[in-house]
Amino acid sequence: MLVSAKEMLDKAREGKYSVGQFNINNLEWTKAVLQTAQENNSPVILGVSEGAGKYMGGYKTVVGMVNGMLEELGITVPVALHLDHGSYEGALACIDAGFSSVMFDGSHYDIDENIAKTSELVKICDSKGISIEAEVGSIGGEEDGVVGTGEVADPQECKAIADLGVTMLAAGIGNIHGQYPDNWAGLDFDVLAKIKELTGNMPLVLHGGTGISEEMIKKAISLGVSKINVNTECQWAFAEATRKYIEEGKDKVGKGFDPRKILAPGTEAIKVTVKEKMELFGSVNKA
Numbered sequence: 001m002l003v004s005a006k007e008m009l010d011k012a013r014e015g016k017y018s019v020g021q022f023n024i025n026n027l028e029w030t031k032a033v034l035q036t037a038q039e040n041n042s043p044v045i046l047g048v049s050e051g052a053g054k055y056m057g058g059y060k061t062v063v064g065m066v067n068g069m070l071e072e073l074g075i076t077v078p079v080a081l082h083l084d085h086g087s088y089e090g091a092l093a094c095i096d097a098g099f100s101s102v103m104f105d106g107s108h109y110d111i112d113e114n115i116a117k118t119s120e121l122v123k124i125c126d127s128k129g130i131s132i133e134a135e136v137g138s139i140g141g142e143e144d145g146v147v148g149t150g151e152v153a154d155p156q157e158c159k160a161i162a163d164l165g166v167t168m169l170a171a172g173i174g175n176i177h178g179q180y181p182d183n184w185a186g187l188d189f190d191v192l193a194k195i196k197e198l199t200g201n202m203p204l205v206l207h208g209g210t211g212i213s214e215e216m217i218k219k220a221i222s223l224g225v226s227k228i229n230v231n232t233e234c235q236w237a238f239a240e241a242t243r244k245y246i247e248e249g250k251d252k253v254g255k256g257f258d259p260r261k262i263l264a265p266g267t268e269a270i271k272v273t274v275k276e277k278m279e280l281f282g283s284v285n286k287a
């Protein structure tokens, strides 16, 4: 059964480790992440962007697939199904479809509107036992070929959003989605420490986990980061393994064209990546 992310994140914050959010794109992705979590006895959060939800046939399809796998693959570790960077309408749709967690990304609104919309969604999520992530200070990333440096959130605004009763808070601290540029300045730990000081026991979320050094990840966890999002790294691993299979001509040998065979190396590569992250984040055997 899917669970809210609240309990697993509170435990992570207290135990000084992080739970990984791994974004899923299809059946293979979902199975790889769930099986790796089970094999490593780790709690896990499945992230679904609005685009990925649409790609997979809609939110209800995703809920059906995930619930089916939990039962039929015998997954007993805590699993949250979480909307990633949701709009207000997207969050409502996911709550309705049976997600156990949502992120409302109101960081592109001014702070008053972000507060108003987050506050409404907190009430709805509370009434259904669903966890909710809010965001302050947008996370940078590549847009139209221009790589943003990653905004740094205002700690007072973080406190205002945390006080609304959200389950977890994503704050920009110079992190970005996708590949980090060579001249990246790194995470702003002074701001992270200030946010932690003002938000108390709020589990903090680090987006853009791909390409942040192990040292910085560990420092961020020590400063209250309890959830780390990983997306691009699994995509790279999947693409590389799949390309190798095709380039080696394996699809032309015997029944190598069977889609289940073509997708197998990529699926295994995702599992390796997820396991490495769970070890780095410290969530192994924390289920």
Ligand SMILES: [Zn+2]
Binding pocket: 085, 139, 177, 207, 208, 229
């Ligand atoms: Zn993100």
